[in-house]
């Protein structure tokens with residue numbers, strides 16, 4: 001399912017003394033199957049964009065196409081339920097939204113609310129609990145008897161149980177330790193491939209953007225500053241640093257090295273393996289790089 005933003009603007013509390021312009025002139029094309037990372041400073045408009053992706057917010061100007069639905073500013077929109085089923089959002093700290101007596105009931109709640117028969121919902125719960133890396137016996141436990149990391153996995157299974165085409169992740173690893181972060185991000189990447197999802201990740205982690213995304217969108221003061229693949233985005237670290245954004249450690253290392261040694265590798269490396277291979281080649285050649 002493709003999502004397109006055309007000249008989208010959103011003002012909070014429009015027409016009141018508290019009006020606040022959050023995003024403007026936003027043009028985006030999110031193709032089926034893409035893994036897109038949305039990066040930018042606090043307040044740059046990432047969460048506002050994210051809430052337009054499943055029509056939780058409706059634009060105050062412009063047009064958004066989500067699959068076969070078009071949402072236009074100023075027009076009354078009815079029956080947005082279909083969009084909410086197709087676009088699943090994993091909000092920050094999703095475990096805070098768990099509420100039911102058992103994990104199984106919690107996972108089944110969303111689909112059953114959308115008319116999926118109980119047996120089918122339970123089947124999805126059994127499949128998904130394994131997909132998120134938990135044993136099946138967790139299904140009969142209270143979600144509140146689980147660890148924080150396990151609760152987060154249950155909440156993610158609940159979003160996946162709606163069988164969305166598009167998965168939107170708002171800082172999904174916030175508050176996890178480094179190992180938990182890698183495990184959860186690897187899991188999302190695997191699911192993205194396996195289920196042929198479109199995934200939109202809002203993140204402050206440049207490492208994650210570089211490692212997982214096909215496309216990166218940089219937001220700055222409510223506007224799209226730049227869109228590109230990770231190599232093109234990170235091949236100009238000075239631009240990102242000027243915007244007050246960070247770059248992956250490996251890019252920083254290469255940038256400093258090139259500056260200090262007054263040389264250029266001629267390409268940007270996004271992994272330590274690639275960079276160390278290039279350094280080994282450099283040594284073999286006796287330091288001669290252009």
Ligand SMILES: Nc1ncnc2c1ncn2[C@@H]1O[C@H](COP(=O)(O)OP(=O)(O)OP(=O)(O)O)[C@@H](O)[C@H]1O
Nearest residue numbers: 012020021022040041042043044045046047048049
């Ligand atoms: N509910 C709200 N009411 C009024 N203004 C808001 C509201 N939510 C966000 N804003 C404003 O809209 C602008 C964009 O905020 P948004 O939360 O989309 O940014 P963000 O990039 O997601 O930030 P963060 O990284 O901190 O989550 C900011 O100026 C913010 O103050």
